[in-house]
Amino acid sequence: MISQIVKNDLKPLTLSIDHGTYTTEILEKLGKAGAFRHHIPSQNNGKLDLFGTISDMAVVSEECMSTGFMMWAQTVCAWYIENSDNEWLKTEILPKIVDGEFFGATSLSNPMKYFSGIEDLKLSAEETEDGYIINGTLPWVSNLLESSSKHFFGSIFKVHDKHGNPDRDAMALIPCNLEGLTMKQMVAFVGMEGTGTYSLIFDNAFLPKKYLLSDPVLPLLKKIKAGFILLQTGMAAGVIQGAINDMHKSNLTLSETNAFLDDSPEELQEELEDTLELIQDLCEEPFTQGDDYIKSVLEARLLGGELSKRSADSVMQHAGAKGYIVDSVAQRKQREAYFVVIVTPSIKHLRKEIARLEEAA
């Protein structure tokens, strides 16, 4: 069913999405077909199948990784709610995100970098009796729509304690129509332009406590971290497969000279399949605690990033001059694959985290 949606509904829209059209049409269809359900036991007859969601994301990303990225945002947002203790979010919002009636996003790039000592947390809040008054700016958050009552994103902010205790970090779901929140599209992107990406400015934005996911954040963070990272491998697997498909097409006419290139489609295919086996194993127990498991998760995601980078390079070389034509598949794959390289956790961030864990061992 997911393949049918990709072929009949997504494929005709891929170029328009690449040129900047943001649409929820495909996400709605994917949700109805069950693509966001596999890893959410409360909406999946008690079954947790993280790899099922990754596999569907890969099928979508093989055609259009912008849509695959929005699928990641949607499914990781559902993952936050599912693993929280907030029953209101679980009954009122989660089923609609899983069904593709509401849209989910995540602004955890800055917090992920903050927890790795790369940058400071950009949002802070004063706690009141029944909520949080949030201030700060986030540069890029995707799968959003201005003032929408159907779009939500998971966010982490520093809470200044009114009783003089040390500051702590908390996590909440934030609706796009929150008063005091301004959304702006400040720049144009060379890829991923159709992903509904905004800068968010919080100016004394009051968030009621019913949206709280976890305060303090740490217990929830420990539960969601591996799933957050593993889910991204669906984008990587899809874009790599898409690049391999295009290399095979180029080889129909250029195989004699392409044989001298590094990273043939056959080699990349074999490495992709090995990596997917590893990811499938890691998906079995995504709540495993301890440095050994999380290091393996980071390494799997790193493999995805590195294979994406090699695919981006190879697909362009296999296509030759045709890859330089505007809207050619090869250069779109290249731009999409590079997003896997730079999106948090980026290759540099992953290597930093892995080095830290190795030092600590």
Ligand SMILES: Cc1cc2nc3c(=O)[nH]c(=O)nc-3n(C[C@H](O)[C@H](O)[C@H](O)COP(=O)(O)OP(=O)(O)OC[C@H]3O[C@@H](n4cnc5c(N)ncnc54)[C@H](O)[C@@H]3O)c2cc1C
């Ligand atoms: C199209 C698009 C969509 C995105 N969507 C999302 C989304 O949905 N959610 C989300 O959370 N994020 C999103 N991001 C952000 C993304 O995940 C990355 O975090 C972002 O691209 C920057 O990460 P980086 O590792 O390159 O940071 P870096 O460029 O490495 O910077 C890390 C930090 O170090 C600081 N820094 C760098 N150099 C110096 C210096 N010399 N001195 C002091 N400080 C320095 C930077 O200002 C930054 O704060 C999106 C990005 C793009 C391009």
